[in-house]
Amino acid sequence: MNKPKIVVLGAGYAGLTATRKLAQKLSPEEVEIVLINKHNYHYETTWLHEVAAGTINHNQARYMISDVVNPKRVRLIYDSVVEIKQDEQRVVLENSEVAYDYLVVALGFVTNTFxxxxxxxxxxxxxxxxxSRVIREHIEYKFAxxxxxxxxxxxxxxxxVGGGGFTGIEFVGELAxxxxxxxxxxxxxxxKARIINVEAAPSILPVFDDDLVSYAKKALEDxxxxxxxxxxxxxxxPEGFIVGEDNELIKAGTSVWTGGVTGSPVLAKSGxxxxxxKVTVDSDLRMPGSENIFILGDCSWTMNQETGKPYPPTGQLAMQEGAAVANxxxxxxxxxxxxDFAFDDKGTVASLGLSDGIGNIFSGIKLQGKAAAAMKKVVDDRALFSVGGAKVLLKKGKFRPF
Structure with missing residues (x-):
């Protein structure tokens, strides 16, 4: 009898967590697990703004998948997903194809320019x-x-920088x-050097209250x-952004858009x-109408049953979804x-550079300044440990003991 085959697409926060938990919960005799990812490394998506600004080296923000997933237990395929053939239960890759019994789609996001x-x-x-590396190199090239x-x-x-959401504001904080x-x-x-953030909405950082937003704006302006x-x-x-009703041209040597993301185009291509x-998933994280396809992270809208609105797509949500799907x-x-998936919201922290930040944690405790910056590093290290384990935390963590 053939063992059931579980195929995970994408080694971001959701996919890598799901893979590791599956390997822990199910023995090699019970199932075959396959993880498919474009690169042979996982990268910390929430650190990319630091890579782009050049405040951390790109290698700190990534680690090898084979360091945290045993290739003897999980078959690792490094290839790009082209299409999912639902009727035939197979995934078409650029260089091959893979059949599945259970599919976990965690292919992450692409930029949405609206x-x-x-x-x-x-x-x-x-x-x-x-x-992100290209941005860092381009900024420095312009200065040179x-x-x-x-x-x-x-x-x-x-x-x-276009967009005053999380990524845009954290990025200008690093640039400062x-x-x-x-x-x-x-x-x-x-x-002579300027950092300009452009946002169409009447405020930046919509996930935070007015007090914290005011603090962040003033801290960055200072x-x-x-x-x-x-x-x-x-x-x-090529010169910059044209903004406002009067079509003003703001000129810049480097223009960066952070104003939105959308799920992988593979979803729509696959019908x-x-x-x-993104796909609006059922409460158990399955695609509506499907018995064996789960969709996680930036590819899905996961609804908060109390508010009727989707949860914001964060790293902590993706990791919790990965663990829930393995179960x-x-x-x-x-x-x-x-x-049913139940999100345990630990709070939200935004960095404003190395030693400043704002945050809401543990149901309403507000943080700002150095306390928030320190908490952000704790959050980043916790994600490293949750997905990559102790070895990765010691190598890549932001509070390294040596």
């Missing part, structure tokens, strides 16, 4: 390790060009730390960040019913009832 003209062509995106006299345009020293270093390195007056709030971007040109690029697949195998 159709803004020129954004796709002219802006950088904080999407993965490589795209100006310093050498190859460029005399002061706009080249401006970094323009990094830009003074670059100015010193290239002997450029700090006053470190040289400029805000253009309530200014919609109508176009991104899944998507809303804004539910074991239950399915043994004919037991599936559990």
């Amino acid at each position: 159709g803004i003209k020129g954004m796709e062509e002219n802006a950088f995106f904080i999407q993965d390790i490589e795209s 060009q100006y310093s050498s006299g190859e460029s005399t345009d002061e706009n080249d020293l401006t970094v323009l 730390d990094k830009i003074p270093e670059l100015c010193k390195k290239y002997d450029i007056p700090r006053s 470190r040289g960040v400029e805000f253009r709030i309530g200014a919609a971007i109508s176009e991104c040109t 899944f019913e998507v809303f804004r690029g 539910n697949i074991k239950n399915l195998l043994y004919g037991l009832p599936l559990n």
Whole structure:
């Protein structure tokens, strides 16, 4: 008799957690587990803004999948997913295809430009390790060009960031730390370099209350960040963003869009019913109408049954979903009832650079300043430990003991 085959697509927070928990709960005699990922490494998505600003090395934000998943227990395939053939229960990859009995879709996000003209062509995106490295290198290249006299345009020293959500604000916080270093390195007056954040909504950081938002905005302004709030971007040109009703052009040497993400395009291509690029899953995290397909993380809308709204797509949500799905697949195998997913919200913390931040933790405790920055490092290390284990935490953690 063939063993049931569980195939996990994607080694982000959700997929890697699901894989590790499945390997712990089920023996090699019970199931075959396959993990498919584009790269041979996992990266901390919530650290990418630091890689993009150049405040951490890209290697700190990633680790090898084979360091945390035993290749003798889990078959590792490094390839890109092209399509999921639901009727035939197989996944088409660029270089092969894989059949499944149970499928976990955790393919992560792609940037959503909301159709803004020129954004796709002219802006950088904080999407993965490589795209974040490119941003860091491009910013420094512009400073080097100006310093050498190859460029005399002061706009080249401006970094323009579209989007005042989590990624955009954490990114400008890191830039507020990094830009003074670059100015010193290239002997450029700090006053010549600008960091501008543009947000169409009337406020930044919609997940936080007014007090914390006011603190964050003032703290960043005090470190040289400029805000253009309530200014919609109508176009991104090679020179910068065109914003507002008067179509003002804000020129910059580097334009970065952080204003939105959507689920992997594989979902729509595979005929899944998507809303804004994601599948709204049932309470047990299965795709509606499916017995054996689970969809997690940035690919799904997971509804809060109390509010009727989806939970914000965070790392902690993805990890909890991964653990819940491992339980539910074991239950399915043994004919037991599936559990509804219950999200345990530990709170939200946003960094504003290395030593500043804001946060809401443990149902209403507010943090700001150094306390929030310290808590952010605890949160990051906890995610490292939860997904990668003690060995990875010791190698990559932000509170390393040596």
